[in-house]
Amino acid sequence: MRSGGDLLTPEELIEGLGIGRALAFGAHPDDVDFGASATLAALADRGAEVTLVLLTAGDAGGFDAARSAEETARVRLAEQQAAAEVLGIREVVLLDGRDGFVQPDEALIGEVVRLMRTYRPDAVLSFHPERNWDRLQASHPDHLACGEAVVRAAYPAVENPFAYPELAQQGLEAFKIKHLLLMGAPADRVNLRVDVTGLQERKIEALSRHFTQHRDAERMVGFVSDQMSRIHGGGGFAEEFHHVVVNSPETISGF
Template sequence: MSEQLQAMPTDWQRALAIVAHPDDLEYGAAAAVAAWGDEGKEVSYLLVTRGEAGIDSLEPVEAAPLREQEQRAGAAVVGVTTVEFLDHRDGVIEYGPALRRDLAGAIRRHRPELVVTMNHHDTWGDTTWNTSDHRAVGRAALDAAADAGNRWIFPELADDGLLPWDGVRWVAVAASPLPTHAVDVTGALDRAVRSLLEHRTYIAALTDEDPESYCRAFAEQAAVEAGARFGGRPAVTFELFPR
């Protein structure tokens, strides 16, 4: 039997979720966001792109506003009202100082104790190659959690009023192939399904299945599989990096 997962820390109040694309959080992590909201915690979303290159049948100029609208609607279902976009180009996000600076600035602005991001590993745990955008943003988020607290890295941020914030205590990586912790999402699965379902334009381009059946099957199967390592409770997993 695989090693059982630990419960995620609960002694925090503010989280910032940093991902590459609209829908990244809805594919799993949104259930945990809903559960955290039930506990009175505050979660904000930061999207590095608007997902404009994600739908083959739509030109990027058409896709971007649709995907932004769907992201805001999906976030609202799980109680998130703050959704920001950085406008890096979808599909060609570059890991490096510019991205780290943008993320460090956001962390300084939101002052979270927990940063959530997406799988930064090369694969999803098998031979399925992860996208370059996920890898770049995940790695940059891990680095930016430290950058945000160092006044000598990106000192220009302070000139803009973004003073150092060294209060990030953990970075939690969703959809990691090496999870260490989990969140019980027993009471949040229906909202997670509805949150993913808000991405109708993207899902319609992705599958011929009935959208609601597709979203429910994905969310419930993922939660049950994770729960096998979490006392049988429906769960969302994270690889947790303490700081």
């Protein structure tokens, strides 16, 4: 079954959205690699500066009950850094959230705003804040909380000079996010697909760096490949998003 939404080449995506900088948020290591790694690799290959933010170190993930949470966090961060190298991601930023207990509260939104104002991206990638009932595994509570925090930060907090005034005092002035690209969206929200044909093996290679997370690596590869093929619907491979235009030249503040 073909997925919905316009199918764009990476060049069309970059030109249409004006992406020179992209900031991606994931709740755990490997989250963004599943949802958007081929798109991020395409952006990086074409000169965009790509930064990845992890809200947690993923210390509650994996299948080795004998490994401590501290060791799991260390290993998973190393896995994500290795995957980032495969994709051309410039930097991995780790926040101190607790795996399994992420909440879109004032403190987390403030951290997201701080990072947005620091990197000043043209596009922000994150999870969709709405639950996907077709595949509940795509809607881990931490994913939903991550998406909600990012959306709340994108509007209005990051562009409101009266929100988090301490950031302005640090030289991090308010600015406007242009685009959100949200992963794991319910099917009726998907309105954009990115043709990543030729980059599917890079995605698999990045995912394969997360050794602790794949009890059956062969099955993972088959699932991801089939999913990208289904999304494309025309013999190639694609990733899909709910594209939200937060600010455009036609946007009136508050409307």
